[in-house]
Amino acid sequence: MAIRTVRDLDLSGKKVLVRVDFNVPISNGTVSDDTRIRAALPTIKYILEQPETKVILMSHLGRPKGSPDPKYSLAPVAKELEKLLRRTVIMASDCVGEEVEKLVADAETGSVILLENTRFHAEETANDESFSKALAKLGDAYVNDAFGSAHRAHASTEGVARLLPGAAGFLIEKEVQFFGPLLDNPAKPFVAIIGGAKVSTKIDVLKTLMPKCTTLIIGGGMSYTFLKAQGHSIGNSLVEEDYIETARSLIQQAKDLKVELLLPLDHMVADEFSETAAANEIGSPDVPDGKIAMDIGTKTIAAMRSAIAGAKSLVWNGPMGVFEFDAFAAGTLETAKMVAECKGTTVVGGGDSVAAVNKFSLAGKIDHVSTGGGASLEFLEGKKLPGIAVLERNQE
Numbered sequence: 001m002a003i004r005t006v007r008d009l010d011l012s013g014k015k016v017l018v019r020v021d022f023n024v025p026i027s028n029g030t031v032s033d034d035t036r037i038r039a040a041l042p043t044i045k046y047i048l049e050q051p052e053t054k055v056i057l058m059s060h061l062g063r064p065k066g067s068p069d070p071k072y073s074l075a076p077v078a079k080e081l082e083k084l085l086r087r088t089v090i091m092a093s094d095c096v097g098e099e100v101e102k103l104v105a106d107a108e109t110g111s112v113i114l115l116e117n118t119r120f121h122a123e124e125t126a127n128d129e130s131f132s133k134a135l136a137k138l139g140d141a142y143v144n145d146a147f148g149s150a151h152r153a154h155a156s157t158e159g160v161a162r163l164l165p166g167a168a169g170f171l172i173e174k175e176v177q178f179f180g181p182l183l184d185n186p187a188k189p190f191v192a193i194i195g196g197a198k199v200s201t202k203i204d205v206l207k208t209l210m211p212k213c214t215t216l217i218i219g220g221g222m223s224y225t226f227l228k229a230q231g232h233s234i235g236n237s238l239v240e241e242d243y244i245e246t247a248r249s250l251i252q253q254a255k256d257l258k259v260e261l262l263l264p265l266d267h268m269v270a271d272e273f274s275e276t277a278a279a280n281e282i283g284s285p286d287v288p289d290g291k292i293a294m295d296i297g298t299k300t301i302a303a304m305r306s307a308i309a310g311a312k313s314l315v316w317n318g319p320m321g322v323f324e325f326d327a328f329a330a331g332t333l334e335t336a337k338m339v340a341e342c343k344g345t346t347v348v349g350g351g352d353s354v355a356a357v358n359k360f361s362l363a364g365k366i367d368h369v370s371t372g373g374g375a376s377l378e379f380l381e382g383k384k385l386p387g388i389a390v391l392e393r394n395q396e
Helices: 035-049 075-085 098-106 129-136 155-162 170-184 203-212 223-229 241-257 298-309 330-341 351-359 373-380
Strands: 015-019 054-058 089-091 112-114 141-144 166-168 190-194 215-218 260-262 267-270 280-282 292-296 313-317 345-348
Touching (some): 015 155, 035 075, 075 089, 141 155, 166 170, 170 203, 170 313, 170 373, 190 203, 190 298, 203 241, 203 373, 215 298, 313 330, 330 345, 330 351, 345 351
Parallel strands (some): 015 054, 015 141, 054 112, 089 112, 190 215
Antiparallel strands (some): 267 280, 267 292
């Protein structure tokens, strides 16, 4: 996939409209996690380094109901961005309209302007053409660096890109550079680790990755549906009865394709789903009646180790257990450590697995930790992301 990047645009003397992902947690009026803001800094700084530019930033925050709501204002983000950039950030009162147009026009060269929440207008999520045109009035060029929103065909992510010379920022460029080869031509052995609670949310990922994999490791709550499909007892563990046949067909597909399929060989179980529940190890794939499997056990971790260590490319999406509970975090922690130690190209995508590598302070040892939960999942499903597709070179 070849996309235009910000380096391909002549930005000299331009007002550059940049879609960023500043959908960050805010507590008591201040940003509590600035990861996504920091991720946008390289693109913002690059644009500011070009002669006589102005940067106009736009983002959504939360899910306001298509009208202004002070709870979802980006004003706290402007203050945080000022600290990180060490320069003034002008906070606009809206994202479209004559007042904002005048603010942008009157701003000095080198200014950074943050528009108010795009979702304060229902036309944003509807990808309304008139709203897209109103946003486009604010810039001479468009850069999308919001991978976390690239799977949405909204006015600020897709509509505007059709109206201005557009390109991807460095963050989206990096996401495409790492995810693209996994789908097109992954270096072998290729190991995919797929976890999380439900099979239903990961079916398309499994179907897309299966033909490309050397080894497919399935863990987390979704694995118990696969174990039941194999005839194992799963106690009171999470199961999606409607997807047992789907799991059975995926197991058969793995055999037909000669893909090594690794399911849990043992479990950490509890009497109830509770943070204070005592953890007990069960040394077989079968979960006793009345017990709930909450994590993978030591045999499973050992079986994963050799596959992960030998991988030349690896993707991990979804935790191996209820890692939010310390008693059931070991499987996910050990997986994170093994991925961090892998010498091949390693990619972690998906909100929970990203949260896990951050919790265990291992993000710096992984080649790429994706900034988009839903977007990375859809990328792995092989879907075209509207916010990226519109920037592909063949669109020119």
